[in-house]
Amino acid sequence: MTVATELRVWVAMGRRQEAAILPPELLARLAAWATPAGSPADADVVVTGWGTSLVLDEETLAAAPRLRALVHTGGSVRTIVTPAVWERGLAVSSAADVNADPVAEFACAQITLAAKRALGASAGYRAGRWPAFGAREGADGRTVGIVGASRIGRRVLARLRASEAGYRILLYDPYICAADAERLGAASVDIHTLCATSSIVTLHAPELPETRQLLNAERLALLPDGATVVNTARGALIDTAALVRECAAGRLDAFLDVTDPEPLPVGHPLLSLPNVFLTPHIAGCQGGEVRRLGAFAVDEVGRLARGEPLVGTVRREEWARMA
Known part of the structure; x- marks a missing residue:
C-alpha cells in the first residue's frame, strides 16, 4: 500500500470522541x-465528529x-457546512448510513414492544396482575x-416488511409519491390519515x-386510544406538552429516545409516567460501536487518496433537508 504523503488530514472533534x-x-x-x-x-481533508466546533464558512x-x-x-x-462549501466545490461525506x-x-x-403493549403489561405485572390468554397482545x-422516508425510515420500513408479524405500513413523506411508497412496501397517506389510523407512529424525519x-x-x-408514539429522530418533532397530557391521561404510550428539551430537567412529568419509556439518545452508535464511524472515515480518506468516488457523498439538496 502506497503512503499518500501529499494528502494531509486535520481531525476536528472532541478529545474523548476522537x-x-x-x-x-x-x-x-x-x-x-x-x-x-x-x-x-x-x-x-478535515475529518469531523461529535464535539467539533468547526464551521466551514467563507472565512x-x-x-x-x-x-x-x-x-x-x-x-x-448541517451545523458544519455552509453554502460556501458548495460554492468552493468541496466534497462532503457523512457516515449517516x-x-x-x-x-x-x-x-x-x-x-x-409497542405492538405487544409491553409498557402496560409490565406495569400490570409489577402491580400483581398476570394477563389471561385473551388479554395478551x-x-x-x-x-x-412511518413519518419520513429517510435513510432510517426506509430501513425501518424494510425490516417491518420482512417481518412475519404482518404489519400494515403507512408512510407520510411529502417528497415521496404514492408509486414510490408502494415500491417501498407502504401506502402513502397524509399526516392526518396516518395519525388517525395507526396503532404505532414512528418518527424518522x-x-x-x-x-x-x-x-x-x-x-x-x-391517534386511536392505546396507540404508541416512537421517536428516535428529534424531540422537537413532537409537542412535548401535548404528549405529556395524552400520556398522563393514559390514552397514549410513548417510547422516546429524544425529547424536547434534551435532556429533560429533573422532575419533568415524562420521567415519572409508567407508560413512557425514555432513553438518553442512545439509538445510534454507542460505546465500541463508534469505531464503525471511524472505520468509515478512514476508508473515505483512502478513497480520496486513490482518486475513487466517496460512498457517503452529501449533495447540496440533501444537506438542506438534513436533521
Whole structure:
C-alpha cells in the first residue's frame, strides 16, 4: 500500500470522541493514506465528529486554500457546512448510513414492544396482575405509520416488511409519491390519515422549520386510544406538552429516545409516567460501536487518496433537508 504523503488530514472533534472513534489501530490505517495536518489551514481533508466546533464558512475556507474534502463521522453536517462549501466545490461525506442501521434496529425493537403493549403489561405485572390468554397482545395486523422516508425510515420500513408479524405500513413523506411508497412496501397517506389510523407512529424525519411539532396537539388527538408514539429522530418533532397530557391521561404510550428539551430537567412529568419509556439518545452508535464511524472515515480518506468516488457523498439538496 502506497503512503499518500501529499494528502494531509486535520481531525476536528472532541478529545474523548476522537479517542473512541479513531483508536490507535484506525489511526495506523489512516497513516497509510495521509499525514496529520498542523491545522485546517494546511489540510486537504478535515475529518469531523461529535464535539467539533468547526464551521466551514467563507472565512474559514479562505484560510484553508488546500482544503478539498470534509469527512464527517456523524450523521448530519448541517451545523458544519455552509453554502460556501458548495460554492468552493468541496466534497462532503457523512457516515449517516453507518449510523442509520443501529437506529433502525433500535426503533424496530421499540415498535415490537409497542405492538405487544409491553409498557402496560409490565406495569400490570409489577402491580400483581398476570394477563389471561385473551388479554395478551401481539404484533399481527398492527398498523405502523412511518413519518419520513429517510435513510432510517426506509430501513425501518424494510425490516417491518420482512417481518412475519404482518404489519400494515403507512408512510407520510411529502417528497415521496404514492408509486414510490408502494415500491417501498407502504401506502402513502397524509399526516392526518396516518395519525388517525395507526396503532404505532414512528418518527424518522429531520428537524426543520416545517417539521417542528409535526405531531402537535391536534394530530396526537387523532391517534386511536392505546396507540404508541416512537421517536428516535428529534424531540422537537413532537409537542412535548401535548404528549405529556395524552400520556398522563393514559390514552397514549410513548417510547422516546429524544425529547424536547434534551435532556429533560429533573422532575419533568415524562420521567415519572409508567407508560413512557425514555432513553438518553442512545439509538445510534454507542460505546465500541463508534469505531464503525471511524472505520468509515478512514476508508473515505483512502478513497480520496486513490482518486475513487466517496460512498457517503452529501449533495447540496440533501444537506438542506438534513436533521
